[in-house]
Amino acid sequence: MAAHRPYRRILLKLSGEALLGQVDYGIDPAVLNRLAGEVRDLLAAGLQVALVLGGGNIFRGAGLAARGLDRVSADQMGMLATLMNALAMQDALEKLEVPTRVMSALRIHQVCEDYIRRRAVRHLEKGRVTIFAAGTGNPFFTTDSAASLRAIEIEADLLIKATKVDGVYSSDPVKDPNAVFYPRLTYNQALREDLRVMDATALVLCRDNRLPLRVLNIHTPGALMRLVAGEEIGSLVESGD
Numbered sequence: 001m002a003a004h005r006p007y008r009r010i011l012l013k014l015s016g017e018a019l020l021g022q023v024d025y026g027i028d029p030a031v032l033n034r035l036a037g038e039v040r041d042l043l044a045a046g047l048q049v050a051l052v053l054g055g056g057n058i059f060r061g062a063g064l065a066a067r068g069l070d071r072v073s074a075d076q077m078g079m080l081a082t083l084m085n086a087l088a089m090q091d092a093l094e095k096l097e098v099p100t101r102v103m104s105a106l107r108i109h110q111v112c113e114d115y116i117r118r119r120a121v122r123h124l125e126k127g128r129v130t131i132f133a134a135g136t137g138n139p140f141f142t143t144d145s146a147a148s149l150r151a152i153e154i155e156a157d158l159l160i161k162a163t164k165v166d167g168v169y170s171s172d173p174v175k176d177p178n179a180v181f182y183p184r185l186t187y188n189q190a191l192r193e194d195l196r197v198m199d200a201t202a203l204v205l206c207r208d209n210r211l212p213l214r215v216l217n218i219h220t221p222g223a224l225m226r227l228v229a230g231e232e233i234g235s236l237v238e239s240g241d
């Protein structure tokens with residue numbers, strides 16, 4: 001497996017649910033502002049930074065559908081939830097004087113730009129934190145798949161999934177106290193062992209396009225900077241031979 005190399009362009013996927021922090025619904029400003037500060041530090045370290053935010057703090061399509069809503073409408077609501085989180089993050093970053101752009105997979109022209117790959121790359125090259133909103137624009141997908149897809153499109157060196165657990169385990173550590181931590185693994189192992197830290201569509205996309213993935217805990221302050229400085233933080237998932 002590959003050793004650490006300096007990163008040029010990363011895509012950071014931030015869990016929507018983690019934005020809840022101490023609140024029951026929506027966004028905890030303390031969590032949002034801390035994350036914005038960490039993103040600013042990554043930019044200041046010379047990295048090009050793209051972001052995808054989940055929507056689990058507001059709506060998840062599957063949850064709404066289980067309560068009777070049409071699945072496609074439910075997923076569209078979920079995608080709009082990711083746009084709300086993107087706008088909140090844009091605001092938090094701008095308050096720190098970080099240049100940003102929000103690009104949406106659904107057209108919402110009064111609010112933000114459409115996602116156009118070449119423009120996204122240009123924004124990144126100019127040092128703007130570029131936030132990809134509304135997932136892939138298609139129902140039945142997740143923001144993990146959107147993050148994988150966009151990371152591949154913009155030729156990111158690394159996809160980072162910042163989530164509620166420390167990395168990838170042999171089973172869900174939230175439910176299984178005996179779950180074993182995996183510092184390194186391959187996508188095929190994750191798929192074979194049905195490790196649900198990320199959905200299978202996203203894992204296959206990353207595997208087939210040889211995009212490395214780092215899974216780490218969003219609640220560990222400073223973890224992102226330590227990672228890009230070369231420390232082994234969280235779990236590394238790679239394509240293997």
Ligand SMILES: Nc1ncnc2c1ncn2[C@@H]1O[C@H](COP(=O)(O)OP(=O)(O)OP(=O)(O)O)[C@@H](O)[C@H]1O
Pocket residue numbers: 014015016017018053054055056057143144162163164165167168169170171172173174194195196197198
């Ligand atoms: N094998 C595993 N290793 C690690 N985490 C796992 C595993 N299996 C399931 N999980 C769960 O997956 C969760 C992360 O994925 P999930 O898609 O639920 O959240 P997210 O994408 O971070 O958040 P959101 O959907 O709100 O954006 C972890 O919080 C953990 O509980």
Ligand SMILES: O=c1ccn([C@@H]2O[C@H](COP(=O)(O)O)[C@@H](O)[C@H]2O)c(=O)[nH]1
Pocket residue numbers: 016053054055056059060061062074075076077078079080081082134135136137138139140141142143144145146
């Ligand atoms: O490409 C996509 C991405 C997301 N959705 C819907 O949005 C919600 C929130 O995203 P999470 O990844 O769960 O945080 C998701 O549950 C889907 O309903 C989508 O339809 N298409």
